[in-house]
Amino acid sequence: MTIQWFPGHMTRAKRQIEEKLKLIDVVFELLDARIPEASRNPMIDEIVGGKPRLILLNKADLADPVANAAWLAHYQALGHSALLIDSSTGTGVKDIAVRVQALLKEKTDRQIAKGLKPRPARALIVGIPNVGKSTLINKLAGRSAAVTGDKPGVTKGQQWIRTGGGLELLDTPGILWPKFEDADVGFRLAATGAIKEEVLHVDEVGCTLIRYLADAYRDTMVERYGLDALPATLPDMASAADVLADIGRRRGCLGSGGHVDYDKAAGVLLRDLRSGKLGRISLESPVIS
Known part of the structure; x- marks a missing residue:
């Protein structure tokens, strides 16, 4: 990113x-x-x-x-x-x-x-x-x-x-x-709203956030969205997209034909993060040398 x-x-x-x-x-x-x-x-x-x-x-x-x-x-x-x-x-x-x-x-x-x-x-x-x-x-x-x-x-x-x-x-x-040469920096700035959303792919940020949360705050994700079948780890963006689709269906983020609108679903996730509805979450920790 x-x-x-x-x-x-x-x-x-x-x-x-x-x-x-x-x-x-x-x-x-x-x-x-x-x-x-x-x-x-x-x-x-x-x-x-x-x-x-x-x-x-x-x-x-x-x-x-x-x-x-x-x-x-x-x-x-x-x-x-x-x-x-x-x-x-x-x-x-x-x-x-x-x-x-x-x-x-x-x-x-x-x-x-x-x-x-x-x-x-x-x-x-x-x-x-x-x-x-x-x-x-x-x-x-x-x-x-x-x-x-x-x-x-x-x-x-x-x-x-x-x-x-x-x-x-x-x-x-x-x-x-x-x-931003560092993809992680770009993701963190995008997820917290430091970058205007017009310059990024919202669904990509949402999937990256899901992968991080599944690893660091899995219980929070399960509680907020009812994701009882959330895997312990999400090895790639495709698996994160499946979780994003699940969130989208649960939150009514559907387009024509009943298909999940991934951008809308990602928007729900990002708003929950930024407002604190997901709980108290940090996206990085200091490196201990």
Whole structure:
């Protein structure tokens, strides 16, 4: 699943971030807790350089708690400040200001030593599309200060937003890298909705997801869709397509002649995953070296 998708506004966003970086005190790198590494844009390290950074594992309420703990420990072991949050429910959001104070303590102490009154910290929020940046900003600001949506590409420009917690936030459009050579990365981004559905085959994503779930979350699949005869493993896409067809029949995803509409069936599966109706599911785990 090699996907190329780099709209013009993303090119502009990269340039604008680089221009604004000199005004920034701390960078919030917002990741999807269900796919932390797949949702990490490798361009971000190059763009933000050595700026203090707080990794925010968003949508943690949708992710597997065991995987959440493993990812948190992983990033902390690498020397990063990391926090589990959910911008929709507010989980962990109040802890962000405390982490920022810790990250900027040396700078703040120097300002105080010089007799200066520290100004509000200026934070840049970066992340791939549909990871929840605007929702987080609105939660921090306590109002609808940024446009939100459940599909990628909603935020088209940049804006400074003041919050009551001693922060000034710069929202930016999501930046996705130009090409995904790794098929697993493409699948994970597609399954969680980071990529517009027009650029992928929905039934292929659905079958790939079924193969993963049958292996990692078989009981969840059986309970949700009544798949009592679900095999322990699905060796190929054809066997996964059979399961997708079963789900389609059970959910009424039928076309003319009573045949299963595989795209509709895959859509049901993906919506269940993204909404949490399938349960708390993570699509990757940290590699332990």
